[in-house]
Structures are given as structure tokens and as C-alpha cells.
Amino acid sequence: MKVGCIGLGDIAEKAYLPVLGALPGVDLHLQTRTPATLARVADRLHLPAGQRHPDLDALLAQDLDAAFVHAPTPVHPEIVTRLLRAGVPTYVDKPLAYQLADSRRLVELAEQREVSLAVGFNRRHAPGYAQCAEHPRELILMQKNRVGLPEHPRTMILDDFIHVVDTLRFLVPGPVDDVTVRARTESGLLHHVVLQLAGDGFTALGVMNRLSGSAEEILEISGQDTKRQVRNLSEVVDHKGQPTLRRRGDWVPVARQRGIEQAALAFLDAVRAGKVLSARDALATHELCERVVAAVEDGPRAA
Template identity: 85%
Template structure:
């Protein structure tokens, strides 16, 4: 099985390539426009010279069975378009694109070509978060905070807050009929954003503070007098009377803890089975993010 990896930045090196490099029967092809990075990463994975590519044209000439896209978001539309037009099943790190029109076009193109397209919402596969789907969810609260990183709204929401949005959508126990966005925007930079989704019998809150003083990610689901809390994707605490704590095992890889390994293997298994994966549900998360962006830029009521 020939698999290409386009873009060799931090997320590819730390999360995806360690998983791909360990898969038996997989011929890994790497592509980046930076020669020094290409050679350094390829050497670390013992990838032969013939499987190192400086251009997308060279990579596409290899008759790939699948491709992973980890290039910067702004070039996703161009790269994913070429992969889909070549009929190559494609896994792209979130988001599909910064602009919703591009995301919709890519999903439509995948469907027209009958080609699999998957978006890397790895938290759906993270063990701690997957366990929350089986817990009562009358109230859902997710915080994903950073230190000293206020950012332009569209970039912050589509590159980072999108994980919060998608996790809320994944855990909602039913359709929402009320959406509220609150944010602090100063000098064109987004300091924090709060998204509330509410429906019949439930409320979900997603929070991101880029000036929080701490880098943290906390998910809580509660209902029927019980609560489950997941701290930094590693520690699961059940609250029903006395708290019960389950911590990540010392030998559990970070990629497995964060759901990346599971997402990669599920995609590869689908490709081997000839299953055409749809990105329609992922597109719904992009559409919801667009409503958040509009609400932040234009003020309350724009969503």
C-alpha cells in the first residue's frame, strides 16, 4: 500500500508519521518543498531516496493508494483538489479550508469523484472522549485554553477552536435549536470565545481563552447526578459520590491517547476495504465554525 504524506511540520512529525512509520506493508512517500526537512525526516524514518519528493507532481506520479495532508491550512484547497481529481483517498488535517466555500467545494468534489475524504477530528477517537459518549449528557462543558496567543478570529476558530466545536457536536445528545456566541475581540485579535448550544434537555458550552495563564483542555459531561471529567485527554475522573480517577498508562503512546493512531488506522482500514468515506459530517462542523466566525466579527445576533 503506497501512502503519501504531504507537509512535514510538527503535527506530522510528532503525531502522524510515528504511526504511519510503524505500519506493516505500507510504502511511505514524503513530500515537502523544504529539502533539509525532507531529508532529516526521511532519514529518521529510513525512507529511501526514491520515496522522497520535493514537488506534489512527483508525489502524484507514484500511483498512491492514499494520502495524508498536513501542509499549512491556506494550501489545503489546492492540494486536496489535486488529490481528489487524481482519485486518491485523502485524509486532511483540520480544517479543510479557512473559507467555507472552499470546504463545501472539496466535499462536493469528493462526492462527484466517488473518492474518500476524511478530516482529522482525532478527539472523536480519543479514549477518554469516546467514553463520554456513553455517559449522561444533560450538561457538556469543554475548555481548550492557551497562554499568550490572541489571534485573528478566523484563523483561531478554524485552526484551533474547531476541535471544541466538533467535540461538542460529537457529544450532543440531540439536535440543538439555540446558538449563542460571546467573545472578547480587541484590536482585531480574539482573546476568548464562548459557544453555547442548547436543545431539548441539554446545554453544551465550548470555551477557548487564549490569555488564560494555562495550557489546558478539560471536558466535562454530567447528568442524572453523575459527572465524568477528562483532563488533558489523559485523566478520566468519574464523580458519583467519591471521585474515581483513571490515568493514562505510562506506556500508552500520546498518539493513541489523543485518538490520532485510531483515526489513522480507521482511515487506512477503510481504504483497504474500498469504503468511500464521506466528509459531510465534518463539513457540518465547518459550517458551525463559520457561524461562530460571523458572530465574533459582526457581533451578537450574526450567527
Template identity: 70%
Template sequence: MKVGVIGLGDVAHKAYLPVLTAQPGVIPHLHTRSRATLDRAGDAYRVPGEHRHADLDALIAAGPDAAFVHAPSGVHAGIVTRLLTAGVPTYVDKPLAYSLGEARRVVELAETRGVSLAVGFNRRHAPAYVHLLEHPRDLILMQKHRRGLPEDPRRMVFDDFVHVADTLRFLVPSHVDRISVRTRVRRGLLHHVVLEMSGDGFTAIGAMNRVSGSAEEIVEISGQDRKREVRNLAEIIDHKGQPSVRRRGDWVPVARQRGIEQAAVAFLDAVRAGRRLSAQDALRTHELCERIVLAALEEH
């Protein structure tokens, strides 16, 4: 199975290349425009020279069975469009694009051509978050904070808060009837955002503060007089009387803890089985992010 890996930066090296190069039957084909970066990655993962491509057309000409796109967010739409046009099933890091219009065009292209398109919302596969689905979820609280990183609203929301928006959508127990957004923008930079979604019997609240003093991610769900908390995707705390704590095992790889390994393998399994994956649900998350960006811009 020939698998293209496009973009060889930190995300590819820390998360995806160790997973993909360990999969039986996967033959990686690497692409980046920098020959030095290409050769460093190729040497590190023992990828033969003929499977290293400094040109995207050359990688496509090699006939990949699937592709993973880890290039910068701003070029996702263009690269994915070329892959889908060539009929290559594609997995792309979030976001599909910084603009909702571009994201819609890419998803429509995949649907029209009948080609699989998956967006890397790895938290939907993270074991600690999957375990939350077995728990009552009357109230869902998610916080994902940063230190000293106020940013342009569109980039902040689509590059980072998108994880909060999508994880809440994943965890809500039924249809969302109401959505509200509150933001704080100063000198054109988004400092914090609070998203609230509610429906029949539940409320979900997501918050991000980019000047919080620490980097952390915390999810709490509660209902039926029980609460479950997940800290930094590694620690699960159940509250019913005395709290009980379960921590990630010392030998569990970070890619598995964060759901990246499971997301990548699920995509490859679907390609092998000939099952087409649709990005329509991922597009709903992009629509929600656009709504948040517009709220921030209105405040500014």
C-alpha cells in the same frame, strides 16, 4: 499500500509519521518542497530516496493508494483538490480551509468524484472522549484555553476552536435546536469565545480563552446525578459521591491517547476495504465555525 505524506512539520513528526511507518504493509512516500527537510525525514524513517518527492506532481505520479496532508492550513484546499482530482483517498488535518466556500468546494469535489475524504478530528477517536458517550450527557462543558495567544478571529476559530466545536457536536446526545455565540475582540484579535448549543434535554457549552494564563483542556459531562470529567485527554475522573481517578498509562503513546493513531488506522482500514468516507459531517463543523467567525467580526 503506497501512502503519501504531504507536509513534514511538527504535526507529521510528532503524531503521524511514527504511526504510519509502524503500520504493516504501508510504504510511505514523502513530500515537502524543502529538499533538506525531505531528506531529514526520509533518513529518520528509512524512506528510500525514490520515495521522497520534492514535487507534488511526482508523488501523485507514483500512484499512491492514499494520502495524508499535514501542510499549513492555508494550502489544504489546493493540495486536497489535486489529490481528489487524481482519485487519491485523502486524510487532511483540520481545517479543510479557512473559508467555508473553499471547504464546501472540496467536499463537493470528493462527493462528485466518489473519492474518500476524511478530516483529522482526532478527538472523536481519543479513548477518554469516546468513554464519555457511555455516560448521561444532560450538560456538557468543554474548556480549551491558551496562554498569551489572542489571534485573528478566522485563524483562531478554524485552527483551534474548531476542536471545541467538533467535540461538542460529537458529544451532544441528539439534534441541536439552538445555537448562540459570544466573543471578546480587542484591536482585531479574538481573546475569548463561548459557544452554547442546546436541544431536547441537553445543553452543551464550549469556551476558549486565549489569555487564560495556562494551556489546558477540560471536558465535563453530567446527568442522572453523575458526572464524568476528562482533563487534558489523559485523566478521567468519575464523580458519584467520592471521585475516582483513572490516568493514562505510563507507556501509552501520546498519539494513541489523543486519538491520532486510531483516526489514521481507521482511515487506512477504510481504504483497504474499499469503503468510501464522506466529509459531509466535517463540513457541518466548518459551517458552525464560520458562524462563530462572523459573530466575532460583527463585534469588531
């Protein structure tokens, strides 16, 4: 199975390549426009010259069975379009694109060509989060905070807050009939944003503070006198009377803890089985993010 990896930045090198490089039966091909990076990463994976490609044309000439795109977001539309038109099942690191029109066009192109398109929402596969879908979820609260990183609204929401948005969509137990956004911006930079999704019998809150006292990610779900808290995707605390704590095992890889390994394997399993994956649900997350961007940019400067 020939699998291409386009873009060799931190997310590819630290999370995806350790998984892909260890899979039996996978003929891994790398592509980046930076020769030094290509040589360094390929050398570490012991890949021959025929599996190192300086441009997308050379990579597409390999008749790929699947591709992973980890290039910078601004070039996603161009790269993904070429892959889909070549009939290559494609997995894209989130977001599909910064502009909703581009994201819609890519999803429609994949459907027209009947080619798989998947978006890397790895938290749906992270064990601590996936198991939350089995618990009562009358109230859902997710925080993903950073220190000293206010940013332009569209970039922050599509690059980072999108994980919060998608996780809430994944965990809400029913249709959402109310969406509320509150935010604070200063000098054009987004300091914090709060998204509330509500429906029959549930409320979900997503919070991101870019001027927090620490970098942290905390998910809490509660209902029917039970509560589960997941801290930084590695510690799970269940509350029912007395709290019980479970930590990630010492030998559990970070890529597995964060759901990246499972997401990549699920995509490749579907490709092997000839199953066409749709990014239509991922597009719904992008559409909700666009609503958040609009609310932040059009709303009051402080909330």
C-alpha cells in the same frame, strides 16, 4: 499499500509519521518543498530515495493508494483538489480550508468523484472523549485555553477552536435548536469565545480563552447524578459519590491517547476495504465555525 504524507511539520512528524512508519504493508512516501526537512525526516524513517519527493507532481506519479495532508492550511484547497482529481483517498488535518466556500467545494468534489475525504478530528477517537458518548450528557462543558495567544478570529476559530466545536457536535445527545456565541475582541484580536449549543434536555458550552493562566483542555459531562471529567485527554475523573481517577498508562503513546493513531488507522482500514468516506459531517462543523466567526466579527466588541 502506497501512502503519501504531504507536509512534514510538527503534527506530521510527532503524531502521524510514528504511526504510519510502523505499519506493516505500508509503503510510505514523503513530500515537502523543504529539502533539508525531507532529508532529515526520511533519514530517520530509513526511507530510500524513491520514497522522497520534492513536489506534488513527483508524489502523484507514484499512483498512491491514500494520502495524508499536513501542509499549512492556506494550501489545503490546492493540494486536496489535485489529490481528489487523481482519485486518491485523502485525509486532511483540520481545517479543510479557512473559507467555507472552499471547504464546501472540496466535499462536493470528493462526492462527485466518489473518493474518500476525511478530516482529522482526532478527539472523536481519543479514548477519554469517545467513552463520554456512553454517559448521560445533560450538561457538556469543554474548555481549551492558552496563555498569551490572542489571534485574528478566523484563524483562531478554524485552526484551534474548531476542535471544541466538533467535540461538542460529537457529544450532544440530540438535535441542536439554539446556537449562542459570546466573545471579546480587542484591536482585531480575539481574546475569548464562548459557544452554547442547546436542545431538548441538554446544554453544551465550549470555551476558549487565549489569555488564560495556563494551557489546558478540560471536558466535563454530567447528568443523572454522575459526572465525568477528562483533563488534557490523559486523566479521567468519574464522580458518583466519591471521585475516582484514571491516568494514561506510562507506555500509552501520545498519538493513541489523543486519538490520532485510531483516526489514521480507521481511515486506512476504510481504504483497504474499498469503503468511500464522506466529509459531509465534518463540513457541518466547518459551517458551525463560520457561524461563530460571523458572530464574533459582527457582534459587540466585549461580551
